[in-house]
Amino acid sequence: MIYDSLLIHTKIWNNLLSSVNSGRLPHALLFHGNDGTGKEAHAIELAALINCESPSDNGACGDCPSCKKIKSFQHGNVKLILPYPRGKISSADDPSIRGLTEKNIEQLREMMVEKGKNPYARIEIENARTILINSIREVKKDLYMSSIDKGWTVVLIFDAEKLCIPQPTGANALLKVLEEPPEKTIFILVTSEVSAMMDTIRSRCQQIYFPPLASSFIEEKLIQLDLSEDKAKVISNIANGDIRLALNLSENIDELFNDLKLMIKACYSPSPSTWQAVTIRTSTLKRKSMSELSYFFRTSILYMRDLHLATNESSNDHFIFTNLTDHFRKVSVDYPHANWNECINILENTFENIQRNGYLPLMITAMLIELKQQIVGEKVKPFSINDWIL
Ligand SMILES: [Zn+2]
Numbered sequence: 001m002i003y004d005s006l007l008i009h010t011k012i013w014n015n016l017l018s019s020v021n022s023g024r025l026p027h028a029l030l031f032h033g034n035d036g037t038g039k040e041a042h043a044i045e046l047a048a049l050i051n052c053e054s055p056s057d058n059g060a061c062g063d064c065p066s067c068k069k070i071k072s073f074q075h076g077n078v079k080l081i082l083p084y085p086r087g088k089i090s091s092a093d094d095p096s097i098r099g100l101t102e103k104n105i106e107q108l109r110e111m112m113v114e115k116g117k118n119p120y121a122r123i124e125i126e127n128a129r130t131i132l133i134n135s136i137r138e139v140k141k142d143l144y145m146s147s148i149d150k151g152w153t154v155v156l157i158f159d160a161e162k163l164c165i166p167q168p169t170g171a172n173a174l175l176k177v178l179e180e181p182p183e184k185t186i187f188i189l190v191t192s193e194v195s196a197m198m199d200t201i202r203s204r205c206q207q208i209y210f211p212p213l214a215s216s217f218i219e220e221k222l223i224q225l226d227l228s229e230d231k232a233k234v235i236s237n238i239a240n241g242d243i244r245l246a247l248n249l250s251e252n253i254d255e256l257f258n259d260l261k262l263m264i265k266a267c268y269s270p271s272p273s274t275w276q277a278v279t280i281r282t283s284t285l286k287r288k289s290m291s292e293l294s295y296f297f298r299t300s301i302l303y304m305r306d307l308h309l310a311t312n313e314s315s316n317d318h319f320i321f322t323n324l325t326d327h328f329r330k331v332s333v334d335y336p337h338a339n340w341n342e343c344i345n346i347l348e349n350t351f352e353n354i355q356r357n358g359y360l361p362l363m364i365t366a367m368l369i370e371l372k373q374q375i376v377g378e379k380v381k382p383f384s385i386n387d388w389i390l
Helices: 010-021 039-051 065-071 102-117 133-145 169-179 215-224 229-239 243-251 253-268 273-288 290-311 322-334 340-355 360-376
Strands: 028-033 078-081 153-157 185-191 206-210
Touching: 010 039, 010 206, 028 039, 039 065, 039 153, 039 185, 078 133, 133 153, 133 169, 215 229, 215 243, 229 243, 229 253, 229 290, 229 322, 243 253, 253 273, 253 290, 253 360, 273 290, 273 360, 290 322, 290 340, 340 360
Parallel strands: 028 185, 028 206, 078 153, 153 185
Antiparallel strands: none
């Protein structure tokens, strides 16, 4: 294989292997499913397999000259199409490279090197909002001009929904060749937003759905990367089947736990002064991106979920924050009337309202008042943050 660290979707991969072995590989495939499921890497593995000089039963050898070139995106038969910025492009006949600045080209080169090593790395050019018709025309010209060389020509199209948005010019340019590609040519379109794609494109491809990876699968992977078991468990649950997100989160795990600490402090604190800290922190996260803010909420929701289990006397094995077992037991005794399910609803509603452009400081303050009511009721029981350690 090309990647040692790719989490293989066994069923999908075996089906692809048998299509290759029986000579029935479709000429257009559409890999779709959530982010961070390894779709792009599986596409690269397939491109490598059908060009490999000594493939094994499981896939490409990873070592032959062809595999090595594919790893570094330097294989003449493997073409990569990505969304590009318009840059200096003024007509549909201009070469697509005119869309890129020198800085873009340099970054693109670095991202490709990284992608050759890390199956979950992103290749994404700043300000690239669409797949340009220029890129499609170039590939088409290439396909029809190149002599029938040995091996397969593979056209990889990443972020393929960008063929259709904001305008479907790229998609329209692709339609005909997608239907009748030259011999020994295969298109692999990859997207996390299949619903944004035109039916005419989708129907010309064999669609393969990549389901989210199981949390236990991701957890195992994180432990292999030397993360402690409790942290791996928390991250794999927040990541929700997205290994790319899980790997990113594992680099910022301390920040994530500090944020949770802040949130918990505010929930139990008798003094609303702690609330300001939550407002400031959530504003900062939102400014970075809505996704960053969503991790804050997801972490808090998982914490409340564990408390709900603790109150219902679930066994410790069911906790996600396995390091907080004692804390959960203590809280469930100290606050026997807390309604943790309702707390989860409050958190979910607040995040939804913020996404709908609700005024964040107001939403967060209202949320904390409601949470406190659900947890401590009218009477406030003092709680010390030193009672537990993350
Ligand atoms: Zn090989």
